Structures are given as C-alpha cells and as structure tokens.
Amino acid sequence: MKKMSLLLGSVCLSLICATVSFASGTIKIGALFAVTGPASFLGEPEKRTLELLVKEANEKGGINGQKLEAVIYDTGGDATKAVQLATKLIKDDKVSVIIGPSTTGESMAVIPVAEKGKVPLISCAAGIKITDPAKHWVFKTPANDQVAAEKILTYMNSKRQKKIALLTVTDGFGASGREQIKALAKRKGFTVVADEVYSPKDTDMTAQLTKIRGIKPDAIICWGTNPGPAVIAKNVRQLGINIPLYMSHGVASKKFIELAGAASEGVMLPTGKLAIYDAVAKNDPQYKLLKSYDQSYKKAYGTEASTFGGYAYDAFLLATGAIKKGAKTPEQIRNGIEQSRKLVSISGIFNISPKDHNGLDLSAFEMVKIVSGDWALIK
C-alpha cells in the first residue's frame, strides 16, 4: 500500500512537472549525435544543422508560438553512452522527441529505451534493421542502404554489367552494404564473382584489386566511407584497371573528390540530391529547400552542407511537421510523424506509413559520375 501511494505520488509529481514544461511554451527536442569519435563525420554536421534550425525557428517566433529548445548530447559513437544519454534525455530533460543517434549500432541500442520511455525516436542512421520491421516509436531519415544498392544495380542492368566484384569495408556500413548487394544481386540475376574486404584504416588495397583484376568482372562495387574508397580509387588508377568502378552514397561529398584527386575521374555512385543540387532541375520539388539549406549552412559554418547533416534536417522537419499540426505530447508527435505524406525534405520525399517508418524510395537517389572533378548526372 505504501509502495502504491509512493508510486501514485511520483506519477502525480511527474504529471505536474510535465504540465509545467508544457505551460512554459517551449518544446524540448532531444538529440544524440556522435560529435566526436570515429563517426564524427556524421555527428558534427548533424549537431550543427540542428542548432542552426532551432535558432532559425526561434528567430521566426517558434512553432505555433512555442519556442523550441534543443538538448544535444555527444555519444562519441559509443552505444553504451548513447543508452545512458537517451535515458537522461527522457527522465531528466523530459524531451518530447529524440533525434539521432548517428550510427546504426547506437540506434539499435537506444530503441528499447525510447520504446520504454514512450518517446518518438528519429534515427539519423541508415541501417535497415532500425525500421524493418517497423517499430511503433522508431523512425529514421536516411534512405536504406538497400535503396542505394538497388539504384546501382538498376543502372548496371541497363549497361548489361552482370558480373560484380565486391570490395567492402569491414565495419557496420560495409557489412550491411555487402549483405544487401549480395541478396539483391541474387534476386536480380547478377553474379558476384569476387567478394573482397578491407579494414577501415587500411592504406593499400592493391592486393585485393590485383586479385579482382585477375577475375575480370564487368564492374567493381566498393562500399565504404572515406578515406578507404579514395585509396581504392587511387589504387585502381595505379593498377591501370579499366573496369567501371561504383562507390556507395557513403562518399557522396566533395571530400572524396578532393582526397582521390585525378583518380576519382569516372567513378559512379548514387547520391542524395543535396551534393548535386546545382545539377538538379530547377523545378524539382526539393530544389528550393536544398539550396536554402546549403546557403544558410555555408553562411553559419563556412563549409558546404553535407548529406549527413541533411539527415538531422529531415528529422527536424518530421518532428516540427507534427508539432505544426498541433501535436504536443510525445504520443501526439509520434502520430503526427507517422502521418507525414509527400513531405519534401533534404534526403527525398517522405511518405511515412504505419508499415514504413522510413518512407523514402529509389527517387531519393540520383546516379552521378565524377567528371573533371565535379558531379555529373547520369541520365
């Protein structure tokens, strides 16, 4: 009985706290980003983007008169830390929605926390496991790796390139890409003739490529994030390999061209439209948004906006989209996000449904080729 009253008391107290925070007219957005550590290339632009967006929204008087407050924590890319910080966001900061984490591993670890705390989680990681199968409280903004892989294979099919050599990095991103491509290849009638890997810090991949050259595939697909793919592009050029080289969307930034230099010529990859918005048709529904994001990011931080920052942008759009429609509690925000249809964003156009908590399709990517140090759309 005593326990019972204690419980009731604490429930009342938390209700009062909750009412107080709503009455003050601010909506708290929690965020978990890997700002430092190995995934900082994701976390840093995400943090900057969210800070920029919250500032802009508040300067315009907030949303429906309510100010926004971002509570951003750095997970360092560590899943254990992400779980602790997620608990802190829910229990201490009492946020209405959580954006992040930046990586798939952290996201998978945080999901049970968000589900238990009944707070919507909008992950900025690409792993397919996050939203497949769809979980009540969990959404994610980057398109599935599978969609990018499918984009490449669809293009290869049109060029009748049927024998694939895989060269993937031995981290979560590479392993997931390798699995997806192999599954897709089987379904679509491709044959994987070589399946090589490299570790994220490798500095020379000529051994793998020499082996691949000996097998004579129709195309090489390399799945990794910088700097590995840049080393591979250089090695391909060194070995004089004349096989089409495809990369993942993981290197869809100018940094790759800068690192690989002349060796990046002719490399093909699927990319979100942000990297190439100059080349996108002016009447594309995303064009205006992409341009304004890139320009305001450049103005605030002096560097180009990246696809990764775009993931946080989209998570913000999804959350505030729901808030604009009057959602206040975490439950209402969750329902609002699930009803997002034809939401024009940085990564693509979201059509979220109870069965699909990502909502992006093949149209989220464009195939590009690197020609004289810049992106060129492949029609």
Add this chain to the structure above:
Amino acid sequence: MQFDQILQYTLSGLSTGAIYALIGIGFSIIYNATGIINFAQGEFVMLGGLLTLSCLELLKLPLWAAIPCAIVVSAAVGILFERLAIRPLRQPTPINLVIITIGGSILIRGLAMLLWGKDTHAIPPFSGDEPIAIGGATILPQHLWILAITLIIIIINKVYFYHTISGKAMRACSYNRRAAGLVGIDVRRMVLFSFIISSAMGAVAGIIVAPLTMTAYDVGVMLGLKGFCAAIIGGMSSGMSTVIGGLLLGVLESLGAGLISSGYKDAIAFIILLLILFIRPQGLFGKADSERV
C-alpha cells in the same frame, strides 16, 4: 595464378613494408636507449603528415621546404614529450613508462584532432602520379620515393650508430646503462637523443606515405601497431633485422590478402606477432643473447 599478380603483391607489400620498417626502427631506437616501448611512436607518423599539410597550406611553403619543417617540428614535439612526460618520472619502472607513453599518445592524438579536425587530408605526391609499369605490375613514383628514402635513412642510421661518438654512446647505453654512465656517458642526454631521432624518423615515415594513403589525426594507431610488429619480428634491433621484419610483414600481408583472403589481412600481422613472441622472443634473426643495435 599468374606471375604478374604475384609480382604486384610483392611490390605493394615491399612499399608498405618499408613504412612499417621505418616506424619499427623508431620503436627500437627508444627501446634500446631507455628499455621502454614508446607507444606514442605512431603519433609522430601522424604528426609528420599533418604538419606537412599545414606547412603547405597555411604557411604556403613549397614541398621541399615543408618536409624538413614538419620533421623539425615533430622532433621538437619528441623533445617536449621526453622532457615533460618521461624525464620527470620519479619511479621509471618499465610499466610506468609504457603507460605514460600510451597516455601521451592519446593526448597527442586528441590535440591533433582539435588542431586539424577529424577530416582526412590529402598531400600531393612528390613527383607526379603516373603509374610506372614493371614487368606486368605497376607502382607509383611515390613508391620509389618510399623505398629510396627508407634506404637512405637505414644507411644514415648505420653510419650514426657505428661511426660517430654519440651513436656509439647510445649503443653503449643499450648494452648496459649503468656501465655507460660510469664511463662518463650522459645517459639522460642519450635518452633525449633517442626520442629526437625516433620522432623525426616517425615523421619521415608519415610524410612519405601520406601522398598514397592520406592522413588524419588517427592514422598513427594502426601504423604504430604494424611498426611495433616489425620491431618485434626484428628482435627490437635498430638495424637490418627490423627492416627485414617490416618488409616481411608487408609482403606477407599483401600475399595473404591476395592469395588467401583479404578478411585476414590484419590478422596475419598479429598472428605473426604472437608467434614470434611465443616461439622466438629474441626476434626472427636474433641469437638468444644478441646485440640489439
């Protein structure tokens, strides 16, 4: 299996191995002068590359001036490291020293992250990047630079240790520190020297490899470990055996990745390391009580 493939594996392995050898010699020199393994050795490799980048981009120096500048600054960091972290230690037991070098390496890496950011950076090759064909295999001009510079450094090393007073003094320290002190050799000065030489050598390795592999604040970790493997294979000698250890490691890695499976590339290095430590702790070429210089 074709001949040109094997040739390619070997050539790639040799050039990677030359880098491992340079880093490995850095490990050995400090080990011989002080009896400690300096796990911050990899960080000097990172500093070499990143400092060259800064000299090129911030100071707008030409490449030939940027390189010595980066080496000098790295050596200065080596001096600071020895003065601030190694020398003031009250109880210089090996375990304390090793932990300090690990702490030092984390500190240097952290500072580098703050200074240069987390991005990977590219450095232009010394002389173009048109591939050179050698009997069916291809290498880049940068590979020739790596092999040549490694060779020159080994020769300088040899001359220094066998034909100069301070080199001989350093060898004396490695045989017996106490005795060296008794005959009037300033052992602490020799320790400082060893840090200067090996940080400069680490920096050279970092600079000549950067055009091929790019550089970032965290490249030192893996390269440092591979260099350590090379030094272990060579029995912690600062002479030819560590060089051969490095080359052997590079070639085995490359052949292993090409002929067996690329998934085991790093495993190969560490299996060799463990085998050597278990079976021949004195190194592959050492006699049980070998000279270490």
